[in-house]
Amino acid sequence: xxxHNYIKLEFPARSVNEGFARAAAAAFAxxxxxxxxxxxxxxxxxxxxxTNAIVHAYPDTVGPVQMRLRILDGNVLQITVRxxxxxxxxxxxxxxxxxxxxxxxxxxxxxxxxxxFMDGLKVRSAVDRGTTVTxxxxxxxxxxx
Amino acid sequence: xxxxxxxxxxKLTLYLQGELDHHEASAALRRIGRTLDDYLPQDCVIDxxxxxxxxxxxxxxxxxxxxxxxxxxxxxxxxxxxxxxxKVIDASGIDRMIKISxxxxx
Ligand SMILES: Nc1ncnc2c1ncn2[C@@H]1O[C@H](COP(=O)(O)OP(=O)(O)OP(=O)(O)O)[C@@H](O)[C@H]1O
Ligand SMILES: [Mg+2]
Numbered sequence: 001x002x003x004h005n006y007i008k009l010e011f012p013a014r015s016v017n018e019g020f021a022r023a024a025a026a027a028f029a030x031x032x033x034x035x036x037x038x039x040x041x042x043x044x045x046x047x048x049x050x051t052n053a054i055v056h057a058y059p060d061t062v063g064p065v066q067m068r069l070r071i072l073d074g075n076v077l078q079i080t081v082r083x084x085x086x087x088x089x090x091x092x093x094x095x096x097x098x099x100x101x102x103x104x105x106x107x108x109x110x111x112x113x114x115x116x117f118m119d120g121l122k123v124r125s126a127v128d129r130g131t132t133v134t135x136x137x138x139x140x141x142x143x144x145x
Numbered sequence: 146x147x148x149x150x151x152x153x154x155x156k157l158t159l160y161l162q163g164e165l166d167h168h169e170a171s172a173a174l175r176r177i178g179r180t181l182d183d184y185l186p187q188d189c190v191i192d193x194x195x196x197x198x199x200x201x202x203x204x205x206x207x208x209x210x211x212x213x214x215x216x217x218x219x220x221x222x223x224x225x226x227x228x229x230x231x232k233v234i235d236a237s238g239i240d241r242m243i244k245i246s247x248x249x250x251x
Contacts, residue, residue: 015168022166022198040198040229047200051167097238105171107204109237116236 004071005031012062013054013083021050021067028069029077032139041117042077042137048110049081049133055102057085057131075139079118082132088125095123147195148173150180157186158224159210162195165230170202174209181210187219194225194248203230204237211243222246 007028011017025046026039034042046067053065068080088094095115100108115121120136146169147162159177163169181189191207193199207223214221222244226234234245 015166018166018168019164036228037232040232043198044200044229044233047166047198051200051202055167104209105174105202105205107201107208107237109201109204113201113233113236117232 004073006068006070009067010064011067013058013065013085014062015051015054017065018047018050018054021065022047025067025069025079029139032071032075032077033142034139038137038139042079045114045117045135045137046079046081048114049079049135052110052133053081053083053085053131055106057083057087059086072136075141076119076136077139078134078136080132080134082130084130087127087129087131088123089127091123091125146173148176152184152186155187156190157181157184157188158190158192160192160195164198165196165203165206166198166200167202170206174206177206177210178213181213181217185217185219186214189214189219189221191221191223192225193223193227193230196230197228199230199233201233201237203233204239207234207239207243 022043026043029042063084066082070078072078093099095111097112098108100106114135118135118137122134125131146165149160151158211221224246225248226245227248231247
């Protein structure tokens, strides 16, 4: 596989970085010529994954969050969000709609939204080691581009 | 994210503007909670015409406003949902719990 363009970012798990992560992802994805709707989907999925790392991964500290975006063959955008936080004991259960450990400020819909806005969603997690969320989306190639 | 409001005949309208995410949600909820306490409206309309982005934090905010309204015997609904925020609302399935009216197609 040929190496296409990519970016890697790291920032502390502070909520002020949520908007930045969305904007950075949208700016990177712009070179794939996405529609407004595709761009909205990407921003939504990034917001969910990054917010999870900020809200859930580090209960008592402010740890690092890494975000990588990569363009794969076939005009596919791959997004990875990784933290080194407390991890998820039961990933399957955590991904069920409405499941949340976050109280009433959360709706438990984050993973459901990531899954429905992206074509691929994979979550790997280990307790006290951290969580890696990998998502992918094929950006439709426009005619006469 | 900006919230402004208008009150008339027992109906409070909250106009959400900009991007609603986790970073913005708690301050927005505090402001909205104070506004609800001030007016004790019968109906609360969450107007999304000016909202350009929302994630699941917005879903939690809508549900919270709805619960606050029910506590005082009132009700809340969403008006003028469109584009990305509407897609998030649709994916979340909250239209089974709260009325969502969408913006007229331009
Ligand atoms: N990065 C993470 N580190 C630790 N736990 C996580 C992480 N991401 C998700 N979780 C766990 O998975 C649960 C479900 O996540 P999901 O994003 O679906 O819902 P939520 O974050 O609780 O609510 P919402 O996203 O609707 O605001 C969380 O409540 C949390 O327990
Ligand atoms: Mg979440």
